[in-house]
Amino acid sequence: MNILQLEDVVKTYDKHVAVDKVSFNVPEGRIFGLLGPNGAGKTSLIRIITTITRADEGRVLLAGEPINSNTPTQIGYMPEERGLYKKMKVGDHLMYLAQLKGLSRKGAKTAIGDWFEKFEIGDWWGKKVEELSKGMQQKIQFIATVIHKPKLLILDEPFSGLDPINTNLIKDEIHQLQQEGVSIIFSTHRMEQVEEICEEIVLINKGKNILNGEVKAIKDQFKENRFRLDYDTELPTAISQQANIIEQGPNHLVIQLSAGEDSNSLLRYFISNGLHVTAFNEILPSLNEIFIQQVTTVEEAV
Amino acid sequence: MNNLWLIIKREYLTRVTRRSFILATLLTPLAIGLFFVVVSFIFQYDSDDSKRIAVIDEGNIFDGKIKDENNLFFKFVNTDLDVIKDNFDEMDYNGILLIPSLDDLLKKDFRVFYYSDEKLTLDIEPIIVSRIRERVRDYKIDQLQIDRQQLDALNTKIELEPKPIKAAPEETTKMAGKIAAAIGFFMGIIMYMTVFIYGMMVMRSVMEEKTSRIVEVMISSVKPFQLMLGKIIGVGAVGLTQLAIWAILIPLIVTVAGLFFGADADAMPPSAAAAGAEIDPEEAEAMLSLVIQELSQQNWWAILPLFILYFLGGYFMYSALFAAVGSAMGDDLGEGQALTIPITIPVLLAFYIMMVSVQAPNSSLAIWSSIFPLFSPIVMPARIPFDPPIWQVLLSLLLLVATALALVWLSGRIYRVGILMYGKKVGLKELGKWMFRG
Numbered sequence: 001m002n003i004l005q006l007e008d009v010v011k012t013y014d015k016h017v018a019v020d021k022v023s024f025n026v027p028e029g030r031i032f033g034l035l036g037p038n039g040a041g042k043t044s045l046i047r048i049i050t051t052i053t054r055a056d057e058g059r060v061l062l063a064g065e066p067i068n069s070n071t072p073t074q075i076g077y078m079p080e081e082r083g084l085y086k087k088m089k090v091g092d093h094l095m096y097l098a099q100l101k102g103l104s105r106k107g108a109k110t111a112i113g114d115w116f117e118k119f120e121i122g123d124w125w126g127k128k129v130e131e132l133s134k135g136m137q138q139k140i141q142f143i144a145t146v147i148h149k150p151k152l153l154i155l156d157e158p159f160s161g162l163d164p165i166n167t168n169l170i171k172d173e174i175h176q177l178q179q180e181g182v183s184i185i186f187s188t189h190r191m192e193q194v195e196e197i198c199e200e201i202v203l204i205n206k207g208k209n210i211l212n213g214e215v216k217a218i219k220d221q222f223k224e225n226r227f228r229l230d231y232d233t234e235l236p237t238a239i240s241q242q243a244n245i246i247e248q249g250p251n252h253l254v255i256q257l258s259a260g261e262d263s264n265s266l267l268r269y270f271i272s273n274g275l276h277v278t279a280f281n282e283i284l285p286s287l288n289e290i291f292i293q294q295v296t297t298v299e300e301a302v
Numbered sequence: 303m304n305n306l307w308l309i310i311k312r313e314y315l316t317r318v319t320r321r322s323f324i325l326a327t328l329l330t331p332l333a334i335g336l337f338f339v340v341v342s343f344i345f346q347y348d349s350d351d352s353k354r355i356a357v358i359d360e361g362n363i364f365d366g367k368i369k370d371e372n373n374l375f376f377k378f379v380n381t382d383l384d385v386i387k388d389n390f391d392e393m394d395y396n397g398i399l400l401i402p403s404l405d406d407l408l409k410k411d412f413r414v415f416y417y418s419d420e421k422l423t424l425d426i427e428p429i430i431v432s433r434i435r436e437r438v439r440d441y442k443i444d445q446l447q448i449d450r451q452q453l454d455a456l457n458t459k460i461e462l463e464p465k466p467i468k469a470a471p472e473e474t475t476k477m478a479g480k481i482a483a484a485i486g487f488f489m490g491i492i493m494y495m496t497v498f499i500y501g502m503m504v505m506r507s508v509m510e511e512k513t514s515r516i517v518e519v520m521i522s523s524v525k526p527f528q529l530m531l532g533k534i535i536g537v538g539a540v541g542l543t544q545l546a547i548w549a550i551l552i553p554l555i556v557t558v559a560g561l562f563f564g565a566d567a568d569a570m571p572p573s574a575a576a577a578g579a580e581i582d583p584e585e586a587e588a589m590l591s592l593v594i595q596e597l598s599q600q601n602w603w604a605i606l607p608l609f610i611l612y613f614l615g616g617y618f619m620y621s622a623l624f625a626a627v628g629s630a631m632g633d634d635l636g637e638g639q640a641l642t643i644p645i646t647i648p649v650l651l652a653f654y655i656m657m658v659s660v661q662a663p664n665s666s667l668a669i670w671s672s673i674f675p676l677f678s679p680i681v682m683p684a685r686i687p688f689d690p691p692i693w694q695v696l697l698s699l700l701l702l703v704a705t706a707l708a709l710v711w712l713s714g715r716i717y718r719v720g721i722l723m724y725g726k727k728v729g730l731k732e733l734g735k736w737m738f739r740g
Contacts, residue, residue, distance in 0.1 A: 014735075050522045052722070077522040081724065083515030088316060099308050100523040144519070 002061075003028040003152050003183040004049065009058035011044050018044040020207035021058070026152075026185060026200075031178055033198035033215075034187040035287075037295055041207040042187050043080065046154055049185075050077045063151060073102040076150035080157040080187075082141055084129045091125035094144055101148035108147070115143045119169075135166045142170055146177065153177060156187045171197065191288035201287070205295050219284045222293075225257040229270065230279035242269055254283065305524045306532050313507075313536025318543060327544050328551075335555035353396040353426060356386055361403025363441050368433050374426055387417070396420060399430065404438065407445050412438060481596040482687035483660040489609055489683035490656035492545070497616050497649055497679065500541040501624040504534055505642070508628030508717070517721045526718040530629075531710070534621045541617070600687060608695065609683050615702040616679025619709050620645065626713035629720030630728045641730065652680035663688040673698045675705035712737050 004026040011019040019041045026032045036042050047053045049060060051071050060067045062074060084093055091112065098108035116122045119139055129137060138161060146153060155174070159167045174197065178184060186198055194201060195215065203211035211218065230252045239245070243266060247254035257263060267280055285293075317323055352373035357364070359378060368376040376399070379386065386398055397418030404412065414434055416422060443450065464478065508530075511517045520529055627641045655677060659668035663685045672682040672690070678698045686695070719736040720728070 047722075052518075052521050052526075072523050075522070077519075079515075079518040079522070081515045081518050083519070085316070085511075085516055086514060087320070096308065096312055097519070097523065100305055100520075141519075 001028045002026060003063055004185070005059075005061040005064075006045075006049075007059040007061075009045070009048060009055045009060060011041075011048060011053065011055055017207050019048065019055070022204065022207070022209045023058075024202045024209055024212050026183060028183050029178065029181055030200055031174070031184045031186060031198050033194040033201035034185055034204065035189065035191070035194060035201055035291065036204035037189055040204045042204055043156065044207075045204065046077070046079075046156060046185075046187060050075055050154065073148060074151045075154060076145040076148065076152070077154045078141060078145040078156060078158055080160065084137060084140060084144075086128070086130040088129055089125070090127050090129060090132070090140055093129060094140065094147060097144045098147045103148055111147050111149075112143070115147065119143070134161055135163055138162055138166065139169075142173065146173075146182075150182065152183050152185065154185045154187070157190075158186070158188075159190075159193065191286065191291055195287050203291065203294060210294055211290070215287070218290065219287070222285045222290050223282065224285070225259070225261070226283040227255050227257065227263055227266070228279070228281055228283050229253045229255060229277060231270075231275050231277050233274070233276040236270070236273040236275065242266075251278075306528050306535075309524065309529060309532025310536045310539070313533050314539050317537070317540045323540070323544075327547050331548060331551035331555045334552055335559040338556055339559050354394060355397045355399050355430075356381075356393070356395045357399045357401065358383055358386075359401050361401065363401060363404055364437055368437075371429065374429060383417075401434065404441065407442055478596055481593060481600070482663075485600065485605070485687045486660045486663070486684035487657070489605075489686070490653070490660070490680050493613065493616060493680045493683055494649065494653045494656070496541055496545065496613065497620045498646075500537055500617060501621045501645075503540075504537050504621040505624035505628035507533060507537065508625050508721070509631050512629065512631075512721050521721070526721060527714040530622070530625050530714055530717045534618060534625060534710075537621065538614070538617050601689075605686055608686055608699075611699060612679045612683050612702070615675075615699070615706045619675070619679070619702070619706040620649065622706075622710040622713035626716040626720065626733065629717040630723070630733055641728075641733075644730065648676040649680070652677040656681045656684045660684050663690070669694060673701060675701045678702050 002025040006025070007023050008021045009019055009023070010017070010021055022041075022045065034042055034045065044053070048055045049062075049067070051067055051069070062071055088096070094112045095105070095108050098111060099105065103111065116124065121136075121139070124132070124136075124140075129140070132140070142158075145155075153174075158170060158174075162170065174184060174186075186194070188194060198215055200214050201212070201218065202209055213221075226246070232251060235253075236242075243253075244256045244258070245253055246256050255266065257266065263280075263282070267277070270277055352375065354375045354377060357368065357376050357378045358381070359366070364378070366378050368378075370376060377395075383398065383400060386393060386395070390398075397416055397420065400415040400417065402413070402415075412434075416430070442448075443453065511520070517529075524532075623645045624642070627645065630641060652671070655667060655671045659665070659671065659681050662668060668681065668685060669690075671677040672685050673694060675698075679702065682690075682695070682698050715737045716733050720733075
């Protein structure tokens with residue numbers, strides 16, 4: 001079951017094509033990465049999903065239904081450009097945003113109380129937003145985004161401006177929400193975060209979908225059969241006939257296997273030759289490398 | 303609908319509970335009251351600078367009497383001018399008034415001399431002049447043996463009293479035109495100020511939402527049009543609240559201030575007193591009752607609802623335009639100021655036309671401006687006390703409502719694009735394009 005389906009979505013501003021026939025699905029209960037360099041069309045896509053703007057062509061389905069005026073109450077969206085009314089009190093502000101998302105007064109109050117307890121900020125209700133530090137404001141922003149228990153959570157660069165402690169706090173919350181069944185779209189250009197958090201990604205460049213799939217499958221697809229071997233005794237002398245060594249360090253090797261060659265037989269060769277192996281693992285390309293490679297090849301192709 | 307209501311409520315409550323709003327709303331009437339007190343105090347302030355004036359009455363016109371007043375003492379002397387001049391310092395006079403003898407009774411001009419090294423100040427000059435004029439007049443009347451009654455009769459006072467040709471239900475008085483002009487002018491001014499003050503308030507608030515980046519959070523929950531409309535309605539309600547409070551407080555405070563620091567007739571400045579002297583108290587009283595009669599005869603049941611209708615129309619129209627401009631502005635207020643010029647020009651023009659229209663409410667300029675929707679909210683209220691033909695009012699209202707709706711809609715289209723546009727300088731041409739963007 002897919003929580004979100006995009007079918008050939010197109011959005012044009014003046015003559016600039018911001019989103020060019022993009023299709024992908026976000027499976028329910030997953031953390032999904034929406035990646036792309038700056039200006040790739042991520043924000044345009046998100047604005048279409050959140051019904052802020054309308055697509056020129058194509059269809060967007062949320063939980064199987066075309067998006068409509070009721071969609072915003074089912075989505076929690078934390079934009080990259082985010083802020084709060086500085087003069088408002090924290091409690092009033094959250095009440096306001098929660099009620100706009102369709103919560104009743106009473107429901108909003110209870111929900112806010114729960115989150116205040118969770119983040120141990122019970123005494124913030126009467127504080128003005130401008131009295132809070134930037135990190136504290138981000139916490140309020142996060143609560144505002146999830147207060148109405150959305151089915152789909154869209155976070156655009158959620159960690160920008162957060163210190164490591166608050167970053168971890170929000171990360172934990174994201175994982176917990178996922179366990180409660182919330183689907184999450186995580187939009188960023190920071191690849192190390194994607195690798196850590198996302199299970200599935202779509203890579204957008206110049207308004208086009210250039211790569212889509214599970215993180216593990218994509219990494220497999222782009223792996224180059226390279227292995228790293230760590231050892232702490234003398235290497236066999238005839239090593240260079242047995243393996244294609246592309247990098248040699250004081251106590252490690254990087255070996256390129258040819259297609260069809262089995263890594264087990266290589267390992268067996270080393271062991272039978274009396275080498276003491278401390279570690280042996282496949283080198284998978286980082287998403288960052290794939291990202292850069294894909295973006296540049298596409299650009300060369302244009 | 304529910305969201306619109308929530309937005310209106312927030313926009314209204316955050317403003318009304320703000321300390322600056324409460325202070326401005328309460329202090330403005332106080333400041334106006336204080337202003338009245340200070341002004342009347344200044345006018346009441348008598349010169350404490352006493353002056354002694356030696357009077358040489360060569361023709362013996364005055365018969366040795368001029369009333370002293372306000373620290374001004376007149377002393378008749380029989381001494382020669384040169385003697386006083388020579389001994390001026392010891393004699394402790396501030397000036398010498400030389401009144402020559404009046405030779406030709408039929409001559410209009412009469413020259414009197416005032417010798418002093420001090421400047422003739424404004425507070426004593428009119429007193430001296432009026433005293434001499436009164437006395438010379440009496441003297442001439444006596445000498446020429448004229449009948450006073452005949453003389454008074456010559457000074458005919460003309461009263462032009464308007465009378466309706468078709469039977470009018472109520473009696474019009476000679477004050478009708480002036481009162482209507484005053485009411486019209488007052489309403490025109492209020493319209494002009496409110497359009498500017500609250501329109502600008504909407505604009506600033508839109509800009510704040512954009513620069514504080516709350517706007518994108520908001521429009522993921524509500525439609526941009528709802529957000530804009532909610533803001534306009536909320537700020538409009540703030541404006542009505544403020545006007546209502548002022549409408550009660552200002553007359554109250556001014557009245558109370560008037561009671562305590564009453565500005566009575568004696569306290570008026572000499573020039574005003576001189577002018578006032580020609581209206582006798584009975585006449586002033588009659589005039590006041592005329593004014594009150596005329597005010598109560600105005601058709602307030604038509605004027606006030608129409609005023610509110612034009613207020614709403616004008617406010618919606620202009621504040622929507624201000625909102626559109628605010629949405630297009632970047633973080634830099636100065637840069638966007640140029641965009642407000644196309645809005646302020648019609649408001650200013652309407653204001654000047656309004657000032658002319660209260661004098662000539664049935665000129666074609668006044669008539670067409672009060673129908674043209676960009677001007678009508680300011681010009682038509684100024685014409686309403688003059689009972690304009692009903693078709694003009696209806697046509698103007700119809701056009702105003704249609705234009706206001708159209709402009710709110712168009713502004714919504716600009717706003718929707720503008721609030722999501724960061725760090726880009728936009729011109730009027732671009733705003734036009736946004737209106738037609740899908």
